[in-house]
Amino acid sequence: MADWSERIPAVLAQVGLTASPRQLEQLAGYMALLQRWNATYNLTALRSPQDMLSHHLADCLVVVAPLLRHLGLSSEQAQQTHASHKLLDVGSGGGLPGVVLAILCPAVAVTCVDTVGKKAAFIRQVAAELALPNLRGEHARVEALKGEFHVVASRAFASLPDFTRWTRHLLTPASVWMAMKGKQPEDELAELQGLARVEAIEPLSVPGLDAERCIVWMRLPSA
Template sequence: MTTDPLEPALREGLAVLGLALPDAAVRQLLDYMAALERWNRVYNLTAVRAPAEMLTHHLLDSLAVVAPLRRHLGLPPVPAQAPEGLSAAPVRVLDVGSGGGLPGVVLAIACPDLQVTCVDAVAKKAAFVGQVAASLRLPHLRGVHARVESLKGPFDLICSRAFSSLTDFAVLSRAALAPHGVWMAMKGRVPHDEMAALPADVEVFHVEPLTVPGLDAERCLVWMRPVRAESP
């Protein structure tokens, strides 16, 4: 049996992040990255091409949001591994401008108790996510070729990793957000200017610093929600 040369680094990163994923999920993450590397040669899904960089900049960067996401959704800290499938009312997550499936595919692998939809306006990128869902047997993951403003949801959490400004992210995906849903934007440095430019009916309720194993760069999560109308 051949061991992926990046597996030790992935397992070390998971340990740093406090994520105890089963061996099957670790294998799926590595298989996903291998597929991303293959498709990237033809379809340019990501500018990062070196496998070691893809591990830190893509896999571990996306895995770093698993614990905060589960905490904010009120889910157990350890992802549920339920072979019987999703619950009757699964938490629905929308990944906007998902590209090659980041962080959506990673979330679907690490958190099989979530129902994850990755939407992208580029057909080939959505098709790649669909292919990954089929090949890795992830029935709770789907790729959708559409503009985000055309989706209706409702989604409990809408996330983005590299999708425009905070204002565009919130405004374009607003119709897809559940009444008590939240937005989670993955950013580098804290985007003070973008936060100040948000419309009056969207509020930032938490900015959370992230530490990505092996990545010497600033990362944060910007959590937002609609401003609730006050009762008369």
């Protein structure tokens, strides 16, 4: 097994984030759990620790600062243990980015939803083992989920039209969609008319990953 506690600080420094010793411990614990469960439950196709660092962890860490900006939270406010903001990670799989966001942003209550029961069970195990009271795992179809969220996020989950269509009932007029994408999805963007209003397309630079990444920020058309 990789020594995650030695690998992660350099990645955090590269993306300009700081973490407490407890958060470093939780990130390392999460990556170890992901690697361990992956051997049995196939949570991710990646097996190499270096690939998991760049393609998974770093790829999620780079969205922390943009998320806090959209929520209007400072780095200090994000550390408050009272979870005052709610985020839904749709099709979360092994918890990317949901678990990473829950660790680094205690002020955000994160719900990870997946249609695969073993993946939701993994999230619940992570929440229990790493003592993350702001993290929940839900086994459900997102179309059947109820509630309201400040941010509805996805990472390689579905096309933008499908993502917005299936989750629009979970947004308020003040909520935002955060779709993590690779290359700017021009065809998908062209199909959004009437479904969502694109607020911004934010390019991302991921350390160790020679590939295009971006966040597509969207709101309800009437918002």
